[in-house]
Amino acid sequence: MLRLKQFSIVVWLLILTSCNVGPEPIVYGSDGCQFCQMTIVDKVHATEIVTNKGKVYKFDASECMINFMKDFDTSEVKLYLTNIYTEPETLIDATKATFLISKKIPSPMGAFLTAFKTKEDALKVQAEKEGTLYGWNELLIHLN
Numbered sequence: 001m002l003r004l005k006q007f008s009i010v011v012w013l014l015i016l017t018s019c020n021v022g023p024e025p026i027v028y029g030s031d032g033c034q035f036c037q038m039t040i041v042d043k044v045h046a047t048e049i050v051t052n053k054g055k056v057y058k059f060d061a062s063e064c065m066i067n068f069m070k071d072f073d074t075s076e077v078k079l080y081l082t083n084i085y086t087e088p089e090t091l092i093d094a095t096k097a098t099f100l101i102s103k104k105i106p107s108p109m110g111a112f113l114t115a116f117k118t119k120e121d122a123l124k125v126q127a128e129k130e131g132t133l134y135g136w137n138e139l140l141i142h143l144n
Helices: 002-018 062-069 119-129 136-143
Strands: 047-051 056-059 077-084 087-093 098-101 113-116 132-134
Touching: 047 062, 056 062, 062 077, 062 113, 062 136, 077 113, 098 119, 098 136, 113 119, 119 132, 132 136
Parallel strands: none
Antiparallel strands: 047 056, 047 077, 077 087, 098 113, 098 132
């Protein structure tokens, strides 16, 4: 009887953890970009898509994620995540980020596209590095 109870607990724990829909850590230098197949090494520009079912797609740059979305059913997307300039390796909600396109901040795929957690952070860097600011929806229009 004790073994059956232990087995039941293990099964329930597996079920609960397998239903968790959320981001996965990016393994820099090992994970590959879903769109261009390059190894993800840049800790400032990496992004992720998490689907409603919990599948995670990783990208080396925001522009790869956006290009991938052109052939993907976006109704399946639960989260769009992006690293940010001021805190490398930190993933935030890309739909709430402010993006800067500046020729003075190179990105892995050459779009010079960088995400920031707040508009204030982006404005500070824009003052030094120049460029144009975009919100998520504006960025999608600009890149499509």
